[in-house]
Amino acid sequence: MFDFSFTDEQNQLRASVREFAETEIRPYALQWDERQAFPLETIKKLGGLGYMGCIIPEEFGGAGLDYVGYCVVLEELARADPSVSLIVAAHTSLCANHIYLAGSLAQKRRYLPALASGQFIGCWSLTEPLAGSDAAGTRSRAVRDGDFWVLNGSKTFTTNAHDADVCVAMAVTDRAAAHRGISAFIVEKGDPGFRTGKKENKLGMRASVTGEVIFEDCRLPETQLLGKPGEGFIDSLRVLDGGRISIGALSVGIAQGAYDAALRYARQRKQFGRFISEFQAIQFKLADMATGIEAARLLLYRAAWMQNGGMRVTRESAMAKLFASEVAVRVCDEALQIHGGYGFIKDYPVEKFYRDVKLCTIGEGTSEIQRLVIARQLLKN
DSSP: OOOOOOOOOHHHHHHHHHHIIIIIIIIGGHHHHTTTTTHHHHHHHHHHGGGGTTTTGGGGGGGOOHHHHHHHHHHHHHHHHHHEEEEEEEEIIIIIIHHHOOHHHHHHHHHHHHHHHSSSSSEEEOOOOTTOOOGOOOOOOEETTTEEEEEEEEEEETTTTTGOEEEEEEHHHHHHGGGGGEEEEETTTTOTEEEEEEEEOOSSSSSSSSEEEEEEEEEGGGGGESSSSBBBHHHHHHHHHHHHHHHHHHHHOOOHHHHHHHHHHHHHHHHTTHHHGHHHHHHEEEEEEHHHHHHOOOOHHHHHHHHHTTTOOHHHHHHHHHHHHHHHHHHHHHHHHGGGGGGSSEEEEEEEEHHGGGGGGTTTSOHOOOOOOOOHHHHOO
């Protein structure tokens, strides 16, 4: 059923992304992290290479990769700097993909080429201060006024918020219809009544800006409604299926980066006159880490393969995201432990991986929500 090999094109893609990541990203990752600096110049270079529009068809200016190729890109970026991978994932899987899945032809032609090239940076706003895992509890409102919609409310935990040119945001248009009364809108930087708020000071992923977006009588023409009225939340669930695959790829990339660093260190560090890689305690840690990563990778690429085939992946993407993110947390913990005291120092990459990885069990649905999604899918049968 499954082909466990990568094509020559996918292997070449991996090699190309890895080369870029090693030369253009890894040397600056800690600097960006400490300054909390959005690496705009590097993101523009990624756009020029087609990586900001991986899954967008060529007819709309994208690279036209399938989800397997997309996961390869995110995995390799995360191996060098998880923040960069997260920026690309939120921009592509959430903002651009929502426009591609639900947008009109005019909206696709207007926004997708600019997003795919990196000319525009995208963000996607669903979460609110009182509506996190319970996204159907959205309080932001949009009221029709003639040929316009007027948005009021605020969103939090929006990745790329302060650097985005395009924001896809959800708002209630029919309170009585509950989750079927939430609509999606495309908002552009500079639209009257639209602004960013607080920029969060985070534990990890610090080069990936996370913050608030605020709507105060933000007046949008009818053409900025994304999809049908009342179907924004329904479309969001489809978007999140692909988004969870992207966080699975991010998780696998972080785990691989931390494992690589631990393996390298174990082969160089000596204690009691021997390299620590010769001690069984370290060998067992490395064996468990490598096994977990490979299992996570298999779940990830199975979900990506199914997505390519047009199959429903709600359960499989949740499984991949859940398992990969929790494996990545354990791998980073063990990688730091192998480094001992040096793992607690910023001179070594595992310190940053350790801080970055925790977001993977929270963003785009916590581990608890993933288990709920999986259980519901299982009980349907």
